[in-house]
Amino acid sequence: MNKGDHLFLVDGSAYIFRAYHALPPLSRKSDGMPVGAVAGFCNMLWKLVEESRDTSVGVAPTHFAVIFDHSSTTFRNELYSEYKANRTAPPEDLVPQFALIREAVRAFDLPCVEKQGYEADDLIAAYTCRAIEAGGDVTIVSSDKDLMQLIRPGVVLYDQMKDKRLGRDEVHEKFGVYPEKMIDLQALVGDTSDNVPGVPGIGPKTAAQLLEEYGDLETLLARAGEIKQAKRRENLLAFAEQARLSKRLVTLDCDTPLDVPLDDLFIHEPDGEKLVSFLKAMEFVTLTRRVAAKLGTDASEVARAEIAVEGPARGPDLDPAVAAVPSGSAQLSLTPAQLAESRRAAAANSVFDRSAYVTIRDAATLAAWMDEARQTGILSIDTEISSLSAMTGDLIGVSFATRAGRAAYLPLAHVSPSGEADLLSDKKVEEEIGPQVPFAEAMAILKPVLEDAAILKIGQNIKFDYLVLRRHGITVSPFDDTMLISYALDASASLEGHGMDELSERLLGHKPISYKELCGSGRGLKAIAACSIDKVTEYAAEDADVTLRLWLVLKPRLAAEGLASVYERLERPLVPVLARMEERGITTDRQILSRLSGRFAQKLAGLEAEIAEMAGEAFNPGSPKQLGEILFGKLGLPGGRKTKTGQWSTDVKVLEELAAEGHELPRRIVDWRQLAKLKGTYTDTLPAHMDREGRIHTSYAMASTTTGRLSSSEPNLQNIPVRTEEGRAIRTAFVAPPGKLLVSADYSQIELRILAHIADIPQLKDAFRQRHDIHAMTASEMFGVPVEGMPAEVRRRAKAINFGIIYGISAFGLANQLSIPRDEAGLYIKRYFERFPGIRDYMDSTKAFAKEHLYVETLFGRRVHYPDIKSPNPSVRAFCERAAINAPIQGTAADIIRRAMIRMEPALAEAGLSARMLLQVHDELVFEVEEDEVAATLPVIRQVMAEAAHPRVDLSVPLEVDAKAAGNWEEAH
DNA sequence: CGCTCCTAACC
DNA sequence: AGGTTAGGAGCGA
Numbered sequence: 001m002n003k004g005d006h007l008f009l010v011d012g013s014a015y016i017f018r019a020y021h022a023l024p025p026l027s028r029k030s031d032g033m034p035v036g037a038v039a040g041f042c043n044m045l046w047k048l049v050e051e052s053r054d055t056s057v058g059v060a061p062t063h064f065a066v067i068f069d070h071s072s073t074t075f076r077n078e079l080y081s082e083y084k085a086n087r088t089a090p091p092e093d094l095v096p097q098f099a100l101i102r103e104a105v106r107a108f109d110l111p112c113v114e115k116q117g118y119e120a121d122d123l124i125a126a127y128t129c130r131a132i133e134a135g136g137d138v139t140i141v142s143s144d145k146d147l148m149q150l151i152r153p154g155v156v157l158y159d160q161m162k163d164k165r166l167g168r169d170e171v172h173e174k175f176g177v178y179p180e181k182m183i184d185l186q187a188l189v190g191d192t193s194d195n196v197p198g199v200p201g202i203g204p205k206t207a208a209q210l211l212e213e214y215g216d217l218e219t220l221l222a223r224a225g226e227i228k229q230a231k232r233r234e235n236l237l238a239f240a241e242q243a244r245l246s247k248r249l250v251t252l253d254c255d256t257p258l259d260v261p262l263d264d265l266f267i268h269e270p271d272g273e274k275l276v277s278f279l280k281a282m283e284f285v286t287l288t289r290r291v292a293a294k295l296g297t298d299a300s301e302v303a304r305a306e307i308a309v310e311g312p313a314r315g316p317d318l319d320p321a322v323a324a325v326p327s328g329s330a331q332l333s334l335t336p337a338q339l340a341e342s343r344r345a346a347a348a349n350s351v352f353d354r355s356a357y358v359t360i361r362d363a364a365t366l367a368a369w370m371d372e373a374r375q376t377g378i379l380s381i382d383t384e385i386s387s388l389s390a391m392t393g394d395l396i397g398v399s400f401a402t403r404a405g406r407a408a409y410l411p412l413a414h415v416s417p418s419g420e421a422d423l424l425s426d427k428k429v430e431e432e433i434g435p436q437v438p439f440a441e442a443m444a445i446l447k448p449v450l451e452d453a454a455i456l457k458i459g460q461n462i463k464f465d466y467l468v469l470r471r472h473g474i475t476v477s478p479f480d481d482t483m484l485i486s487y488a489l490d491a492s493a494s495l496e497g498h499g500m501d502e503l504s505e506r507l508l509g510h511k512p513i514s515y516k517e518l519c520g521s522g523r524g525l526k527a528i529a530a531c532s533i534d535k536v537t538e539y540a541a542e543d544a545d546v547t548l549r550l551w552l553v554l555k556p557r558l559a560a561e562g563l564a565s566v567y568e569r570l571e572r573p574l575v576p577v578l579a580r581m582e583e584r585g586i587t588t589d590r591q592i593l594s595r596l597s598g599r600f601a602q603k604l605a606g607l608e609a610e611i612a613e614m615a616g617e618a619f620n621p622g623s624p625k626q627l628g629e630i631l632f633g634k635l636g637l638p639g640g641r642k643t644k645t646g647q648w649s650t651d652v653k654v655l656e657e658l659a660a661e662g663h664e665l666p667r668r669i670v671d672w673r674q675l676a677k678l679k680g681t682y683t684d685t686l687p688a689h690m691d692r693e694g695r696i697h698t699s700y701a702m703a704s705t706t707t708g709r710l711s712s713s714e715p716n717l718q719n720i721p722v723r724t725e726e727g728r729a730i731r732t733a734f735v736a737p738p739g740k741l742l743v744s745a746d747y748s749q750i751e752l753r754i755l756a757h758i759a760d761i762p763q764l765k766d767a768f769r770q771r772h773d774i775h776a777m778t779a780s781e782m783f784g785v786p787v788e789g790m791p792a793e794v795r796r797r798a799k800a801i802n803f804g805i806i807y808g809i810s811a812f813g814l815a816n817q818l819s820i821p822r823d824e825a826g827l828y829i830k831r832y833f834e835r836f837p838g839i840r841d842y843m844d845s846t847k848a849f850a851k852e853h854l855y856v857e858t859l860f861g862r863r864v865h866y867p868d869i870k871s872p873n874p875s876v877r878a879f880c881e882r883a884a885i886n887a888p889i890q891g892t893a894a895d896i897i898r899r900a901m902i903r904m905e906p907a908l909a910e911a912g913l914s915a916r917m918l919l920q921v922h923d924e925l926v927f928e929v930e931e932d933e934v935a936a937t938l939p940v941i942r943q944v945m946a947e948a949a950h951p952r953v954d955l956s957v958p959l960e961v962d963a964k965a966a967g968n969w970e971e972a973h
Numbered sequence: 974c975g976c977t978c979c980t981a982a983c984c
Numbered sequence: 985a986g987g988t989t990a991g992g993a994g995c996g997a
Contacts, residue, residue, distance in 0.1 A: 522974055625993075626993090643978080650979085673980075674982095681982070706987075709984085715990085718982095751986095807985035816985080817985070882985065886985085975995105977995085983989090
């Protein structure tokens with residue numbers, strides 16, 4: 001290398017992650033292999049190479065290398081074992097792309113450099129030093145602040161995504177120090193993502209100020225005693241050694257030995273054929289064309305390269321299924337689709353041997369099992385607790401599996417089956433049921449494994465186990481959840497569809513022992529702690545075994561079917577978020593509820609007397625059967641309809657119609673029903689769910705709806721009344737604790753906005769952009785009535801039609817909703833389609849798509865399956881069609897709020913705010929916020945929610961968020 | 974006791 | 985008319 005030469009050093013590992021996170025996931029068309037990061041990387045590299053061929057640009061490189069991290073442990077771990085210890089495993093769909101990206105660099109004919117025991121940054125530092133010594137210039141293609149220390153005359157950092165070059169002055173502008181002081185600054189500040197400790201209480205601003213004043217780290221530490229601020233002084237004195245250690249960790253070594261000499265990095269013209277054949281193999285159509293054109297290669301003449309790719313499984317493969325693959329080349333050359341198929345076939349008739357399961361009775365055996373997990377890198381787990389609720393049940397035992405058929409149960413808190421636990425001494429209990437590992441000792445052995453970033457924990461509905469273990473100080477990470485994988489693959493079978501027993505029967509051909517078989521049910525229900533440990537071992541170890549085998553079958557399907565990003569971005573990251581919301585609960589005022597109950601009871605008693613009087617006899621107004629006989633039999637009122645079982649229908653609709661004709665009794669029944677509902681379902685029941693602190697903890701189900709929405713139960717906090725004044729009063733019982741306020745933030749008209757975007761309706765989009773009243777606009781378009789002075793009834797009808805459209809409108813449904821004749825409703829729909837022809841196109845194309853694929857998709861790639869959409873039964877078919885029209889709209893809204901929830905906590909933390917997210921009600925999030933932080937918190941919440949679709953989806957309509965704070969939920973809403 | 978039906982609360 | 989959960993009545997075992 002000579003003076004005037006220019007070396008480009010690409011921080012390859014950093015670019016992989018940036019490409020992966022910044023770009024929408026992408027799968028290879030032919031087999032679903034994830035290639036999004038590869039695509040981003042290749043585009044970036046091509047742009048650099050193109051620039052380098054353009055000699056008119058002054059910064060064109062003469063030398064070029066792409067540098068990668070080699071392994072996760074480096075010499076820095078010897079200095080400090082915790083270095084980068086809190087790094088989580090890379091996403092599953094990214095792992096197979098690492099090898100492909102190295103292939104890509106070779107296809108570009110560029111040197112690909114990495115070194116055992118060193119980070120990319122060390123190699124970049126060494127090459128930079130060599131190049132400068134030789135008189136050359138260096139451009140480091142990266143934006144990592146860890147590399148800023150290398151900036152000096154002749155060396156710049158280039159952030160390609162932002163097209164920004166960082167030199168001395170830019171570093172000073174950004175951090176308040178010049179590059180030569182960056183090491184000292186980093187030593188003080190530390191780095192949470194790399195686990196560099198730094199000095200507590202010192203952030204970048206303070207650090208820069210201190211370095212400005214004292215010159216450098218050593219001087220600062222030596223003179224720390226002079227600092228006025230007490231806390232700052234003490235921390236600097238106490239953590240001086242930690243700062244020095246941090247400095248050694250962040251310092252990049254110029255003398256890292258280089259296996260590839262600098263001069264070998266000399267750039268040469270890429271080999272067009274080699275590169276095009278690689279890009280063809282990746283199926284990057286646009287880039288292939290572009291590259292072929294520029295390099296003068298005829299793409300049609302070039303055969304696609306044979307690229308072997310590693311399967312998505314982590315760690316050594318433990319599944320006999322793969323060893324049985326005839327190719328003999330094991331999984332290294334399997335595509336995801338092939339791997340998924342081989343796993344499916346091998347697991348279809350799994351053999352289970354319950355007698356092989358182990359009961360863990362002592363700490364040494366437990367430790368040995370954990371070592372097995374360290375070897376394999378995977379561990380399926382299942383916790384057994386004393387009740388059904390993860391929030392309250394006591395941990396009774398934990399089961400594990402390390403590979404198919406190898407499973408164990410660890411009893412922790414079993415008691416004597418004779419039921420005299422209280423009367424027996426511990427010694428007696430042990431004589432009766434055998435020894436158990438002491439609880440605290442077991443937790444101490446489990447914790448490092450369950451929190452080990454290198455061991456993937458697998459659970460079925462792992463939010464449950466996550467919550468249980470959190471109560472014992474263990475935060476399970478990283479993890480996979482077979483229920484959520486199954487749900488991402490196909491959410492159509494609701495409720496039991498993703499339960500373990502059903503998955504096992506469907507995918508493994510094996511029926512596990514049911515909870516009922518183990519513990520009985522009803523009056524015969526036995527506490528699991530009192531069941532025989534041998535029996536529980538069979539049951540619990542089997543569950544862990546089944547879970548692990550389900551994972552082997554299900555996990556590869558994510559990549560094979562193009563659903564890895566749905567799982568990785570919308571399902572898995574939500575687990576800890578929801579777990580924390582459930583843990584927090586919401587404070588509830590017992591007094592308010594009990595006063596309301598009293599008031600409702602009085603009113604109900606009055607109504608009951610009136611009802612009996614009017615009916616001429618006492619009967620139970622809560623019995624639709626008795627009521628129907630009174631109204632349509634005894635009193636002979638007209639307009640009776642029958643339900644599908646032939647009973648008289650007495651729903652609100654029927655009663656309201658009768659009331660409108662002047663009948664008093666139905667009016668009273670409607671009132672009675674409403675109050676009885678409020679009292680029975682809410683004011684009487686909610687207090688039973690309160691904990692000792694007065695908080696109610698709901699449970700969110702992530703896999704219970706077909707569309708991607710969450711559901712809430714025990715209690716359901718997603719259907720707290722809001723419509724009527726009496727109902728709304730119940731919301732005043734949901735309060736903020738002293739010193740805090742509740743904030744409610746909800747999306748305005750999110751589903752209609754999504755419809756406007758997806759169906760591409762100009763009038764709707766304009767109305768939303770201009771913040772017009774959407775229902776009034778619709779009415780105006782349809783009926784030709786000006787928005788000014790529009791009668792409420794006209795707007796109401798348009799609103800009903802708008803909702804009807806979202807629900808996959810039918811004349812029958814609209815007629816029912818508006819209480820108008822069916823043909824009139826049909827006319828409305830006809831006129832709507834005339835005014836908004838794009839809506840009809842959307843509906844037709846959605847139906848056609850659903851019939852072709854048997855599923856529809858949200859904007860984020862979530863699939864909703866409709867296997868019955870081709871049913872010969874017209875009503876079944878029509879129902880599926882309406883649901884298929886609704887699902888992309890409802891599901892996209894659900895995806896958007898999921899994204900907002902996942903981003904919310906980091907965004908709040910980043911802003912230094914302590915707000916806590918408590919509830920989700922489909923388009924609304926409820927938070928608990930310190931009073932003096934409300935003003936700062938509202939804009940953060942609004943922004944995260946409004947921007948939640950980005951960058952994956954660029955909606956052509958703005959998302960608006962209304963957010964308000966108050967002492968209780970009613971006023972905040 | 975466990976299941977189905979009907980009704981009604983929410984978005 | 986799309987997506988949910990919950991409670992009470994009623995019925996059969």
